[in-house]
Every structure is written in structure tokens, then in C-alpha cells.
Amino acid sequence: MRGSVAIFDIDSTIMDTAPRNFRILREAAEEYPVIAPAVDQLSVGDMGWNVLDALKSCMTLSEDLARKISRFWSDRFFTNHYALEDAPYQGVAEILWWIHQEGCLLVYLTGRDEPGMSTGTRQSFVQANLPAGEGTRFILKPDFETPDLVFKRKALESIGRMGTVWVAVENEPANANLFAQMFPDARVLLIDTITSPNPDVPDPAVIRFCRYGPV
Structure with missing residues (x-):
């Protein structure tokens, strides 16, 4: 060897990467309070490849809101700061x-x-x-x-x-x-x-x- x-x-x-995803999702709930009740039902273990899938398991997302959350997520997920999660x-x-x-x-x-x-x-x-x-x-x-x-x-x-x-x-x-x-x-x-x-x-x-x- x-x-x-x-x-x-x-x-x-x-x-x-689930902890990174979950932190971003919790921060998204502060930016978009309408998703907060759904996020409160989720945990780190619910995170998969796409955070929207986890959200959609708890609520209905409009296309506009889904697009905003996806952008919020992508602006943070691929960064040095959030990689530390x-x-x-x-x-x-x-x-x-x-x-x-x-x-x-x-x-x-x-x-x-x-x-x-x-x-x-x-x-x-x-x-x-x-x-x-x-x-x-x-x-x-x-x-x-x-x-x-x-x-x-x-x-x-x-x-x-x-x-x-x-x-x-x-x-x-x-x-x-x-x-x-x-x-x-x-x-x-x-x-x-x-x-x-x-x-x-x-x-x-x-x-x-x-x-x-x-x-």
C-alpha cells in the first residue's frame, strides 16, 4: 500500500452535508417566514439532495417561492463559510x-x-x-x-x-x-x-x- x-x-x-443544508434552510425560514412552520417539522435527518424536496413534504410551495428559496440556498451552499457546517x-x-x-x-x-x-x-x-x-x-x-x-x-x-x-x-x-x-x-x-x-x-x-x- x-x-x-x-x-x-x-x-x-x-x-x-445535511447539517449545511439544514442551517441554510433554517436561515431561509427567517428570510421567508411562510416556510417556518414547515421547517419546524424538519430535522437534519430529513435533508436530502434537494432541500426543496424536504420542504414540499410538509407544505405546498409556489413556483415563485421555490425559486427564491433555491436561489437563497445556492448562494450559501457553495461557499467557504457554510462548508464548515x-x-x-x-x-x-x-x-x-x-x-x-x-x-x-x-x-x-x-x-x-x-x-x-x-x-x-x-x-x-x-x-x-x-x-x-x-x-x-x-x-x-x-x-x-x-x-x-x-x-x-x-x-x-x-x-x-x-x-x-x-x-x-x-x-x-x-x-x-x-x-x-x-x-x-x-x-x-x-x-x-x-x-x-x-x-x-x-x-x-x-x-x-x-x-x-x-x-
Whole structure:
């Protein structure tokens, strides 16, 4: 394992973004009091890929209000400040530190953008006591607009030159399939957390799991 490479996505793979979503939703309720009774019925555990889905489970949203809340959310979710709300999934810290101590390069390959989320991403890892210094590499998109899959395909070409990719962990099937395609000898893992709508069917070579550590 020493000298090899381990690739981990961040959102919904290492970090649970539900606390970030819930904080933004609670702040939205202050800006738009009409949704406050619905938000009061929700908790962090109700947060999914889209905060509007959680709201719609408790109330009817007009198109105009849904559009305003969506904008309120997007203006905050992809920022350094709110990234500090994220919390690592149970058991992932122990796994990351074990990989790090074995001398494997930890590459955090994420669809977050460097200009908007670089500082907050690194601070959130330090805050959560996750490996973030020597022996790690954060690779973020150079801009917000580049599609994640396009960015990751290009990034994987350079990652492959860093060493032998031993393992790659993702929450999005399309990205996991890309890993399996580019690194057929690696162990590609797909964690069953949250995905974007209409996810791809995982490649048969991709190993699915639901949590870190023992069941």
C-alpha cells in the first residue's frame, strides 16, 4: 500500500452535508417566514439532495417561492463559510487515518470549486481532525461552471501519474463508473448515501457499501 494512491470524493462520501443544508434552510425560514412552520417539522435527518424536496413534504410551495428559496440556498451552499457546517460520516476518520499512516497518498477529488470553497474545505477537515496536511492532496475544480464528471475525468489522468491507484471511493455512480473504467485494477467503492437525481447504474466492478466500519 505504501506509495500507492487512495481517492476519496468529499460531499456525501467523507462529509455529510445535511447539517449545511439544514442551517441554510433554517436561515431561509427567517428570510421567508411562510416556510417556518414547515421547517419546524424538519430535522437534519430529513435533508436530502434537494432541500426543496424536504420542504414540499410538509407544505405546498409556489413556483415563485421555490425559486427564491433555491436561489437563497445556492448562494450559501457553495461557499467557504457554510462548508464548515459539514460533519464526517461515522467511522470515516479512522479509515482515512489508517490509510494515511500506511503511507498511502490520500487524494480528495471533489466537485467543489477552488475559488469558492477551497479555504472552507480545508478548514472543515482540520476542524473534524481528518488528514489534511502532508500525505494528502486536495483537488478541486478550477471554476464553478465545469461539470463534475468532465473535471474528474481530466483530473484522474494526472492522479494516475502520482502512483498506483489502490482504492477510489465515491457516492455518485457515474463517477464511480469512471474510476472503474480508468483504473481497472483498483478497488472502486460506492457508498450508499445521497446521489443527484437519476443516477447511473453502477458498473458490476463497483463495490457498494452503506457505511464505514462494522455493521
